[in-house]
Amino acid sequence: MSPRSTPWGTYAQIADALRTRITDGDLAPGSPLPSEAALGQEFGVSRTTIRRALASLESEKLIRPLPGTGRVVCDPDGQEDGSTQQPQYRRIATDLRAQITDGVLAPGAALPSEAAIVQTYQVSRGTARQALSDLEGAGLIRSVHGKGRFVRGPENPSR
Structure with missing residues (x-):
């Protein structure tokens, strides 16, 4: 080059x-x-x-x-201070968390793949991964190597 x-x-x-x-x-x-x-x-x-x-x-x-x-x-009037905007990974994690709590994603259900999240939300793969990591850190999902990420069930959250 x-x-x-x-x-x-x-x-x-x-x-x-x-x-x-x-x-x-x-x-x-x-x-x-x-x-x-x-x-x-x-x-x-x-x-x-x-x-x-x-x-x-x-x-x-x-x-x-x-x-x-x-x-x-930026807002030309200068009214935008940035505090109302949240990082996209948090918005994605919030959306997925709502789907889990509303029962749209039931215990044991597979979460969308990183690639599907990238396409749906028009974000980078790192942003999608960060959102999923946020949910995993909160104990709402679990990762199974080679299989994907799944909603944890209330009966046995350690698995």
Whole structure:
């Protein structure tokens, strides 16, 4: 793979293009930005150049990183403090926990695979794994090597 030759100041042009999308409303407050890889493909530059453009927008408080999600557009009125947003792995764990407590996922039932969670919630595999790990740590599910993850039954939670 040969290094790309990017003209000086390209990151500023990319930041301007993204800034325009935000101010024109193409990217609404709270909406996620495309991934670094997707932006790199769109603009034909390296991820380093994209990261530099995004850092510029972060310093202007137009976007902010959101763990488990990526970067999201900030509210232009500055009313968004980040405390109302929870990491995506927690949202997924909360959804699955609700399915377990509501009986949708009965004791002994198989949980969706990491791949299914990735597809359903549009998150990374690490985020899906973290959500499942959260449930396992809470004692709600158990992992069986080579088989998957299953809801623990109330009769014998140690298995």
